[in-house]
Amino acid sequence: MESITQPGIEAYEAPASIADAVQVLARGDVTVLAGGTDLTVQVDAGRITYGKTLMNIRRIAELQGVSEAGGRISIGALTTVTNILDDDALAQSVPVLRATADRFASMQIRNAATIGGNLVNASPAGDMIVPLLLLDADVELASWRDGAVSTRSVALKDFFTGPGKTVRADNELLTRVTFAKPAAGFAARFEKSGPRPALEISTVSAGVAGTLENGVLSNVRVVLGAVAPTPLRAAKAEAALEGKTLDGDTIAAGAAAACDDCTPIDDVRASAWYRHHLVRVFMERLLTDVAEN
């Protein structure tokens, strides 16, 4: 039946290059489709209505795959969580990416879910965001300006502005996420909650990273997921840990500080009290694991 209130999609595009894709975006009112695992569910739930144009980006080869150049690793927006899980070279240089991918949904979801979709969807519980924040990653955004593709780079820690919200402008395509290849001695860990190992939207997730030398942790990064409107760099916890000998007292102080960093809510998945408890337990577990290995 013809619907009057829902104008519906007027054009479908499946560009084969970034240049073509950003020209479609320049027309305005475009809905981007990658793996579809968030889009389908959110359209069905009424949280997203389609723009005039539906643009399927899955045919853009330039957006696929992992590469390394000049000491930086680049992960294309269309790289799936399965691609990350199966990439032995990537797991060798950045084990925390495989460890996180391994906790992500089910294999069928991982086969479709892309890194770009996980970042732009900007869920406070988005799992791949946590290790990428630990790695000080940047995202690259492309748009069409003055007859050419123009790109800008945004630090991932400045990318998220609220649940489902980012600094990406409507005419921008997320093309890749990049980060410096971690130096020797860099340790990073990820943990997420949930009664089942997989298919669990994180009640709380946490990540810890730093360089451990002679028992002292430096360049500390602490990231907490699902305890604030966006995934969070936990500044108080980082300060409590930076340059300290990673012993029992430091671990307890870091875990306590992390609880001060977060502002969890009560919702259907868990109470704020329980989320605070999980933050403390995860922090202790992750820091102990870093100290012991």
Added chain:
Amino acid sequence: MSLKTEVSFTLNGRAVQVTVPVDMNVLTMLRDELNMTGTKYACGEGECGACTVDVDGETINSCLMYAVDCEGRAITTIEGLRTADGLDPMQKAFVDHGAIQCGFCMPGMIMQAKHLVAKNPNMTDDDLRRGLEGNVCRCTGYYKVFDAVKDVVRGTAEAAE
């Protein structure tokens, strides 16, 4: 009404052309447009795996994939497993082990099990459990399912020797 477009792809080895609304999912296209009702609809949001199909050698939840994205791809559904010789070895193992009760989850379960064996013929019991995490079954308690797949894994390993 949504815009429609034509998609061409290979379905169970045969070329198919179908005109679909651009926001239709693969599951609805298979069941309602192509009358291929082997693939099941249960949760419709990626949680249960009943709608699992193989796309270019990867399994996905067909309730989440857009039909327009099938263009140029090769899709295999449960209907594609049966050959002139009869049931696929995986289907046969499920039958032999009594691993099927109401059967509703089984098209997806069997597609995923086949994918797991193809991806890793040497999988461990843990790989198997983890690999079927996205397939919910209300009836069997999974043990007979695991036994059936393990039989096929053993057979594949022996055949390779």
